[in-house]
Amino acid sequence: MTWNLDQSDGQLRLHTGVEGRAARMGHRLTIAANSWHATVDWAGDEPAALTLTVDLNGVEVLSGEGGVTPLTPPEKALARTNALKVLNAKHFPQITYQADTIAKAADGYRLEGTLQIAGTEREHPVDVRVADEGDTWSMSVESTVHHRDFGLKPYSMLMGSMRVADAVTVTFTAHVAKDR
Incomplete structure (x- = not known):
């Protein structure tokens, strides 16, 4: 059996922080990944493999907390x-x-896998919480990804005194019908 999931089944969000001497001036962003697809392959009653692809063209800044305005x-x-x-x-x-x-x-479940961002691959374990909600399974993930691990330089301004934090929190939630 194979499950095919996409943005109609759940939400994938990125949450950034702000660092530096002028951090109070910056916004902590919530960014939605509005175009993604996941395939879960099953071996009997247990998931055996997962592939997730996020299309970066579908990202959208939803909100910004903090900042001067x-x-x-x-x-x-x-x-x-x-x-x-x-x-x-x-x-x-x-x-x-x-x-x-x-x-x-x-x-x-504990997933052991490879995350690829900007052409750089890193091993990245993920813990998926699963809850039985009667007719559906609820799944959720919270994981931290660091810019530096992928050779990325966080956006900065004011000569570096305000910059996006190195750590980005990724959250995922989905609901899947048991009879899928």
């Missing part, structure tokens, strides 16, 4: 442009995750 629509567009530049999306338009080892854990 509220984040305006033109600033959201600029933040999106800057994020795509940092990710070198012109040359690497997708982020991929491939997990070939999936082990049962206390509250779900």
